[in-house]
Amino acid sequence: MGQLSLVGVKKTYEGKQVLHGLDVEIADKEFVVIVGPSGCGKSTLLRMIAGLEDITAGTIAIDGTVMNDIDPADRGCAMVFQNYALYPHMSVRQNMAYPLKIARMPQAERDRRVNEAAAILGLADYLDRRPAQLSGGQRQRVAMGRAIVREPSVFLFDEPLSNLDAILRVQMRVEIKRLHKRLKATSIFVTHDQVEAMTLADLLIVMNKGVVEQVGTPAAVYRKPASTFVAGFIGAPAMNLLPATVGREGVVTFDIAPHLPLVRAPDLAPGTPVTPGTPVTPGTPLTPGTPVTLGIRPEAITLSSHPERGLPATVDLVEELGGSRVAYCDVNGLELAVVLPAGEEPYEGRQVFLDFGDRGWHLFDRISGKRLDTPTQEVRVQAGLRQMVPA
Amino acid sequence: MTTDVVRAERVLTKPQVHTRPQPAAKPRPRARTRSRLDGAAGHLVMVLLSIVCLFPVYWMVVTSLRPANATFETSIWPTSTSLDNYVYALQAIPILRMLGNTLLIASVVTVIQLFTGLLAAYAFARWRFRGDKLVYSLVALTWLVPFQVVMIPNYLLIAKMGLLDSVTALILPHFASALAILLLAQSMRSFPREVIEAARMDGARSWRILWEVMMPNLRGTIASLAILIFISTWNEYFWPLLLSRTPANSVVQIGIQMFMTTEGTAWGPLMAASTMASLPILFIYVVLQRQVIQSFMKSGIR
Ligand SMILES: Nc1ncnc2c1ncn2[C@@H]1O[C@H](COP(=O)(O)OP(=O)(O)OP(=O)(O)O)[C@@H](O)[C@H]1O
Ligand SMILES: [Mg+2]
Numbered sequence: 001m002g003q004l005s006l007v008g009v010k011k012t013y014e015g016k017q018v019l020h021g022l023d024v025e026i027a028d029k030e031f032v033v034i035v036g037p038s039g040c041g042k043s044t045l046l047r048m049i050a051g052l053e054d055i056t057a058g059t060i061a062i063d064g065t066v067m068n069d070i071d072p073a074d075r076g077c078a079m080v081f082q083n084y085a086l087y088p089h090m091s092v093r094q095n096m097a098y099p100l101k102i103a104r105m106p107q108a109e110r111d112r113r114v115n116e117a118a119a120i121l122g123l124a125d126y127l128d129r130r131p132a133q134l135s136g137g138q139r140q141r142v143a144m145g146r147a148i149v150r151e152p153s154v155f156l157f158d159e160p161l162s163n164l165d166a167i168l169r170v171q172m173r174v175e176i177k178r179l180h181k182r183l184k185a186t187s188i189f190v191t192h193d194q195v196e197a198m199t200l201a202d203l204l205i206v207m208n209k210g211v212v213e214q215v216g217t218p219a220a221v222y223r224k225p226a227s228t229f230v231a232g233f234i235g236a237p238a239m240n241l242l243p244a245t246v247g248r249e250g251v252v253t254f255d256i257a258p259h260l261p262l263v264r265a266p267d268l269a270p271g272t273p274v275t276p277g278t279p280v281t282p283g284t285p286l287t288p289g290t291p292v293t294l295g296i297r298p299e300a301i302t303l304s305s306h307p308e309r310g311l312p313a314t315v316d317l318v319e320e321l322g323g324s325r326v327a328y329c330d331v332n333g334l335e336l337a338v339v340l341p342a343g344e345e346p347y348e349g350r351q352v353f354l355d356f357g358d359r360g361w362h363l364f365d366r367i368s369g370k371r372l373d374t375p376t377q378e379v380r381v382q383a384g385l386r387q388m389v390p391a
Numbered sequence: 392m393t394t395d396v397v398r399a400e401r402v403l404t405k406p407q408v409h410t411r412p413q414p415a416a417k418p419r420p421r422a423r424t425r426s427r428l429d430g431a432a433g434h435l436v437m438v439l440l441s442i443v444c445l446f447p448v449y450w451m452v453v454t455s456l457r458p459a460n461a462t463f464e465t466s467i468w469p470t471s472t473s474l475d476n477y478v479y480a481l482q483a484i485p486i487l488r489m490l491g492n493t494l495l496i497a498s499v500v501t502v503i504q505l506f507t508g509l510l511a512a513y514a515f516a517r518w519r520f521r522g523d524k525l526v527y528s529l530v531a532l533t534w535l536v537p538f539q540v541v542m543i544p545n546y547l548l549i550a551k552m553g554l555l556d557s558v559t560a561l562i563l564p565h566f567a568s569a570l571a572i573l574l575l576a577q578s579m580r581s582f583p584r585e586v587i588e589a590a591r592m593d594g595a596r597s598w599r600i601l602w603e604v605m606m607p608n609l610r611g612t613i614a615s616l617a618i619l620i621f622i623s624t625w626n627e628y629f630w631p632l633l634l635s636r637t638p639a640n641s642v643v644q645i646g647i648q649m650f651m652t653t654e655g656t657a658w659g660p661l662m663a664a665s666t667m668a669s670l671p672i673l674f675i676y677v678v679l680q681r682q683v684i685q686s687f688m689k690s691g692i693r
Contacts, residue, residue, distance in 0.1 A: 052588050073594035085585035089607040099593035146593070 001063045002076070002153035002186030003028045004049070008058035011044050011210075018044055020210045021058065026188070026203070031180050033189045035197035036207035037233070042190040045207075046156050049188065050079050062154060073102075078147035079156040082163060084139040086131040086146075092118075093127040096145045103150075117145040120179070137168045144176075148183065155180075155187040161196065173199060194234055198222070206230050224362075228369040231295045231362060237326050237337040239295045243366065246290040254294070254311075292372065295362035298337040302355045303327060303347055310355040315347045329354060448669070455662035462659045476663035484646045485638050486664060492558055493642040494671065497624040500565040504620050505613060508571030513601045515572070516579035517587075527576075534569035538629060546633055556636035565624065571616055578612045579605060618679050625672050643668045 004026040011019035019041045026032050034042045047053040049060055051072030060067050067075050078099075086095050093114055100110045118124045121141040131139055140160055147155055157176075161169045177200055180187050191197055197204055198218045206213045206221060206229075214226040225231035231239040243255040304310065313329040313336065325340040327347060336354065340346065363372040457464060458473040480486055514520075515527050545564050554560040582605055590604045606613070628644045635641035638649070647668060650661035 047588075050588075050592060052591065072588075072591050077592070079589070079592050081585045081589060083583070083585050085583065085589040087586065087590070087604060098590075098595075102594040102599065143589075146589075150593075 001028055003063050004154065004186065004188075005061045005064075006049075006058065007061075009045070009048065009055060009060060010057040011041070011048060011053070012056045017056075018210050019048075019056075022212050024205060024212065024215065026186060028186055029184045031177070031187045031189065031200060031202045032205060033191060033197045033201035033203070034205045034207060035191055035194060035233075036213075038192055040207045041210045042192070042207055043158055046079075046158050046188060046190050049075075049154070050077050050156050051075050052079075076153040077156055078150050078152035078154075079158065080140070080143045080147050080160045082159040084131070084136075084143045084163075086139060086142055088131055091128050091130060092123060092134070092142050092145075095131065095142055096149050099146065099150050113149045113151075114145075117148045120148070120182070121145050136164050137172060140164065140172060144179070148179075151185075153185060155185055157187065157189040159191055160189075162191070162193070169196075176200065194236065198234070204234075206233060208233075224371070225295070226371050228293055228295065228364045231364070235297060237298050237339070239297050239362070240301070240336045241364075242294045242296075242334065242336075244292050244294040246288055246292060291366035293364040293366045293369070295364060296356060297360055298326065298339045300356070300360035301336070301338045303329075303338055303340065303344070303352045304355050305347075305350070305352055307353055310353045313352055313354050315350055315352055318346045318348045451662050451669075452666050454658065455666045457659065459659055476659040477667070479657075480650075480660040480663045480667070483660060484649055484664075486643065486646050486667060488639055489641055489643040489646045490667065490671070492561075492640070493625055493644070493668075496558060496561050496642065497621045499562050500624045501617050501620045503562075503566050504568050504571045505617060507567040508575045508616070509601065509606065509613075511567065511572045512575030512579050513597065513605070515576040516582075517597070517600075530569050530572055534573070542629065542633065545630075549634065555634060556640050557634075558640060560634050561631055561642065564630070568620065571620065574616055575609070575612065578609055582608065614679055618676060621675065622672060 004024075006022055006024040006026075009019060009022045010017065022045065034045065036042050044053060048055050049067075051067065051070065055068050062075060062077075087098065090098065096114045096117060097110050100113060105113075114127075115124070118127055121144060123138070123141055123145060126134060126138060126142075131142065134142065140163075143160070160176075161172050164172060173196055176187075176189075189196075189200055191200075201218050203215065204218050204221050205215050208229050214221055214230045216224075221230060221234055225234060225239070228241055232241060245255055303315075311331060313331040315327050316330050316335070317328045318340075319326040319328070324342055325344070325346055327338045327340055329336045329338055329352065331354070338354065364370060365372055453467075453469050454462060455476050456472045456474075457469050458471055458475060461470065464470065511530070515523065515530075541564075549555060549560045549563065552560075554563070586604065587600055590600050595604065626644065627642070628648075631642045631645050632648070635645055638646065643664070647661060647664045650657040650664060
């Protein structure tokens with residue numbers, strides 16, 4: 001079992017608060033990825049779960065048992081560190097057997113577990129080597145082996161792949177996922193790499209500045225980011241975020257091109273005032289003049305050379321990605337990324353028109369950055385662009 | 392001796408294990424110095440320094456080998472050699488017994504100081520407790536207190552314990568040393584935190600972390616520190632001089648001094664005794680030095 005529950009978890013270092021009260025429920029056998037920018041408190045949270053860091057306030061419970069004052073070794077957690085943290089003077093076999101030796105496990109059982117883990121991880125030929133005689137990928141495998149042999153109920157990974165080169169990183173990522181399928185133990189994986197996060201997670205926890213921004217499946221987080229931070233952090237290239245303003249009759253206009261009424265938000269009926277900064281539910285009217293942020297993914301925009309198809313822009317730069325290209329367009333000084341599908345001409349240096357389509361819009365409160373619709377119901381913003389381009 | 396200390400300290404304070412390259416571990420000034428010394432002029436300076444350091448040792452050996460009537464000869468090579476001085480020195484005082492005592496004392500002191508040093512250093516490096524910084528600075532301060540200050544109180548204490556003129560009394564005041572504690576604490580502080588945390592996750596408590604995880608990776612530091620302690624104990628003079636009554640309970644440094652009498656100094660036998668006193672230490676140093684460098688290169692995981 002490995003069901004985890006964090007309630008009001010806070011962390012303060014010498015008067016400086018770095019975690020501001022986190023509440024997270026993690027089900028047994030789930031693969032959870034904590035993702036966020038550097039310094040947002042991911043490692044701190046993981047180390048608190050492991051017991052390596054005191055809990056300033058709140059509780060951390062595993063399978064219903066509060067772990068706040070329990071020794072790291074007795075929490076049923078095993079941790080894989082970014083720098084492998086192997087014992088340099090011990091062979092691979094001794095490294096993997098060390099936790100079992102401390103637990104006074106009989107030699108036969110120790111050997112059985114180490115050999116089994118070595119077989120799973122492809123380390124059978126290296127058991128008598130020292131860590132210094134292994135490659136980075138092999139060392140990381142040993143670190144995982146040392147975690148596996150303990151048969152923990154929770155695996156904790158702190159950026160285990162970030163010291164590996166790109167190819168190895170992808171291989172190990174797949175291997176970790178496969179291992180999880182096989183062992184079915186709850187895993188908490190910290191990374192700042194969003195590709196790792198998206199591919200590995202059953203459940204994604206996006207953190208920023210010591211708070212949880214959003215919890216959800218990778219698909220849900222991608223499709224309906226809860227805030228401008230998540231919108232900008234998840235997805236590459238990042239979602240375009242444009243300042244806009246609610247106009248008359250719920251029509252949202254682009255600040256940089258106010259003559260273009262961009263979208264109409266029919267759910268947000270005009271008339272009744274709303275305090276900026278509070279989340280707005282569909283049906284709640286937005287006051288004309290409310291500043292908002294419009295989000296649109298680079299994949300949702302298409303380029304066209306015909307003026308009737310949208311917003312005029314200049315293509316500054318085109319990035320080649322092999323399968324597709326990313327065009328960075330300048331619209332009145334604002335940069336927008338657009339993904340060009342394979343086969344499309346690159347348009348570099350040319351005057352184009354951005355077709356925003358009529359789906360895939362995201363509306364955020366500009367002040368709080370929060371999404372302006374409930375998580376259950378997608379906002380149906382209607383692009384009135386095609387019809388409303390001024391003559 | 393001073394060059395030994397400098398060299399040993401450089402080895403001692405270097406972190407033994409890196410899990411992540413630490414930019415702070417490569418001070419730039421030293422690199423600049425080294426590149427400057429790379430030139431021919433640098434080599435010349437080093438050769439001259441080596442001669443200055445080695446010549447007295449050479450002169451000691453040469454003088455000990457000259458026959459009695461040629462003790463004050465100034466030729467670089469001895470014109471004739473004899474072992475008379477050695478024979479005389481061996482007969483005049485129980486020098487082998489004294490060498491044995493010195494060896495025993497130096498070995499025991501080395502082991503004990505390393506042991507107490509490791510324990511204290513671990514506490515300073517790993518535990519936060521009330522007044523920890525104060526205690527640490529007090530320990531550092533004892534290093535600055537000259538031996539002459541504690542000599543008399545120590546003497547009175549030993550006398551009260553009835554241990555005057557005994558080998559035990561020569562060991563007793565050396566159970567702990569600030570040097571060992573400070574140097575070990577320093578290298579333990581630079582020990583990778585994650586390795587210790589991995590050990591904690593694996594169920595190791597302080598005792599195991601110290602002896603099974605840290606200590607094996609501090610071999611380089613410990614070996615060099617052992618050399619330092621051993622040499623300084625071997626060379627100790629004042630304390631034994633104060634305490635010893637009979638040559639059989641004394642150390643070789645006192646033995647050497649016995650050739651300097653009010654009637655004059657027997658330079659030949661004195662040089663022979665000195666050579667005998669320095670041979671073991673030279674031997675140990677050469678053997679251990681190789682081990683220091685070896686363990687220094689072996690440890691470190693990348
Ligand atoms: N021992 C400490 N003492 C004081 N502040 C600390 C300590 N450890 C971490 N912090 C602070 O807590 C914050 C969160 O750090 P943490 O290591 O958890 O970030 P992170 O999300 O893991 O970042 P990264 O992706 O760079 O590893 C940072 O602002 C950091 O400066
Ligand atoms: Mg971190």
